[in-house]
Amino acid sequence: MIRATKIGLVSVAILGLSFFRASAQTLPDFKAMTLEAVQKSIPLIQKGATGFSANTKCVSCHNQSLPQMTMAVARIRGFVIDEKQAKAQDVKVYEALLQAKPLFQAAPKSKAAESALDNNLVDPAMTVGYLMAGMASSQQKSDGLTGLIAQYVAQKQDVSGRWSVHTARPPMEASEFAATSLNVRALKTYAPSSPETEARITKARTWLLANKPRNTEDKAFRLFGLGWTNADKTAISKAIEDLLSDQRDDGGWSQLPNMTSDAYATGEALVALYEAGKMSVTASAYNRGRFFLLTTQAMDGSWSVPKRAISVQGYVETGYPYENAQYISIGGACWATIALMYSVEGPDLKPSAAKL
Numbered sequence: 337m338i339r340a341t342k343i344g345l346v347s348v349a350i351l352g353l354s355f356f357r358a359s360a361q362t363l364p365d366f367k368a369m370t371l372e373a374v375q376k377s378i379p380l381i382q383k384g385a386t387g388f389s390a391n392t393k394c395v396s397c398h399n400q401s402l403p404q405m406t407m408a409v410a411r412i413r414g415f416v417i418d419e420k421q422a423k424a425q426d427v428k429v430y431e432a433l434l435q436a437k438p439l440f441q442a443a444p445k446s447k448a449a450e451s452a453l454d455n456n457l458v459d460p461a462m463t464v465g466y467l468m469a470g471m472a473s474s475q476q477k478s479d480g481l482t483g484l485i486a487q488y489v490a491q492k493q494d495v496s497g498r499w500s501v502h503t504a505r506p507p508m509e510a511s512e513f514a515a516t517s518l519n520v521r522a523l524k525t526y527a528p529s530s531p532e533t534e535a536r537i538t539k540a541r542t543w544l545l546a547n548k549p550r551n552t553e554d555k556a557f558r559l560f561g562l563g564w565t566n567a568d569k570t571a572i573s574k575a576i577e578d579l580l581s582d583q584r585d586d587g588g589w590s591q592l593p594n595m596t597s598d599a600y601a602t603g604e605a606l607v608a609l610y611e612a613g614k615m616s617v618t619a620s621a622y623n624r625g626r627f628f629l630l631t632t633q634a635m636d637g638s639w640s641v642p643k644r645a646i647s648v649q650g651y652v653e654t655g656y657p658y659e660n661a662q663y664i665s666i667g668g669a670c671w672a673t674i675a676l677m678y679s680v681e682g683p684d685l686k687p688s689a690a691k692l
């Protein structure tokens with residue numbers, strides 16, 4: 337696999353140290369670097385999203401949901417995107433779920449329908465959790481279909497309060513912290529406001545607080561989940577500290593302790609710290625992570641992330657670089673791009689959106 341980066345990872349820590357010793361006069365260049373990085377990344381992400389949906393019969397977490405989330409933030413932060421492409425992707429996701437509407441309708445009363453739907457979705461909690469997160473980011477309105485999906489999501493919650501993961505395709509499809517947190521968000525967005533919904537969210541929060549995260553994916557989504565379940569400040573502060581404790585000397589985060597820092601883990605950690613942890617983008621930890629992302633982006637605007645998941649389908653070329661690692665690489669690019677966009681104003685930023 338070709339790993340074309342601007343500089344080697346060994347140099348990142350050295351450059352980072354010299355950067356932060358530099359005078360404030362260097363900061364405008366830092367801003368320009370961030371703007372350039374985002375503007376180079378967005379077209380590649382949109383290309384990869386279209387390439388996946390055009391060459392498969394599926395929609396996915398990595399090539400549809402995360403790009404939807406990225407384009408939603410791009411709009412808010414004033415970055416130019418291909419709106420026609422983005423809307424076409426929104427339609428692709430909705431229509432894919434619409435095809436399964438009869439099964440969603442039958443699932444609450446039919447074990448056979450529920451089983452058929454489970455098989456179609458492969459890993460129900462992760463798949464639906466991510467698809468609904470993408471739809472929520474794209475401001476898909478609640479309707480009969482989203483209501484049925486929310487009912488199915490509720491049906492999948494375990495008595496412990498978690499949502500289980502049935503596959504092991506790390507990092508995106510291996511964490512019950514991710515599955516639980518994403519489905520909490522789905523319920524909050526699309527389930528009817530009711531005592532039952534609140535009870536399910538409370539049970540999920542209890543599970544998130546009672547269980548120990550094992551890696552960056554767990555820790556980042558535990559922080560997201562505690563924010564979405566309205567956990568108390570003490571619990572959120574502890575989750576922030578837990579995630580920050582894994583930041584490396586190079587400014588990045590790694591997926592696992594024995595792996596090097598990468599864009600997926602780093603971008604995801606920064607987004608969780610910003611959105612759920614309310615961390616300022618001027619904080620030292622955020623700027624160190626931001627610098628890591630800028631110095632590991634390839635010249636074409638992509639990021640290379642090592643593949644860990646076992647392939648479950650034949651090779652599909654989407655147009656995003658890194659061949660067999662393109663799915664996780666585009667996922668990493670999405671998290672990285674969102675994190676960078678939070679730290680800089682885009683050229684078309686509306687005054688009302690200047691402060692998130």
